[in-house]
Amino acid sequence: MSLSNIVSAEIYITEVQPLGVPDIYKTNRKATFQIDTNGALGNSTNADLVTTNYYEGQYLIRSDTNASINISLTPLAADANISFSGLVFRYNNKEYKNGSVRQVISPGIEGKYIYIGGKISINSNAISGLKNLSYILTVTEN
Numbered sequence: 001m002s003l004s005n006i007v008s009a010e011i012y013i014t015e016v017q018p019l020g021v022p023d024i025y026k027t028n029r030k031a032t033f034q035i036d037t038n039g040a041l042g043n044s045t046n047a048d049l050v051t052t053n054y055y056e057g058q059y060l061i062r063s064d065t066n067a068s069i070n071i072s073l074t075p076l077a078a079d080a081n082i083s084f085s086g087l088v089f090r091y092n093n094k095e096y097k098n099g100s101v102r103q104v105i106s107p108g109i110e111g112k113y114i115y116i117g118g119k120i121s122i123n124s125n126a127i128s129g130l131k132n133l134s135y136i137l138t139v140t141e142n
Contacts, residue, residue, distance in 0.1 A: 019057035057116030
């Protein structure tokens with residue numbers, strides 16, 4: 001006779017706000033803008049902004065165990081001329097620039113926030129209009 005224990009854990013992700021991207025003027029040059037994990041414009045921003053509606057993404061992560069977690073961000077293409085050229089996130093007061101981290105402290109049942117920022121590149125031949133940049137946030141337990 002063999003006995004096995006089945007263990008399961010749950011990760012809960014609540015979107016507080018997605019990464020907010022400002023409207024920009026269409027120009028005939030390549031432009032970039034960067035939003036840091038505190039919601040401020042980064043130094044590499046050279047795009048002409050129409051609005052100041054930009055902010056960091058915020059997600060509340062909770063777990064029903066104390067197991068360590070893995071976090072990763074995957075950018076998705078909006079169109080061929082506009083893309084993320086870098087995504088960063090801050091978790092537990094530490095910033096991660098490579099898009100992923102393994103075996104970090106559990107958020108526990110009370111939870112911890114992930115703050116997301118990014119650098120967006122716009123090619124000179126991009127067409128004006130609303131663009132929906134998106135990304136996938138993945139959190140797994142070990």
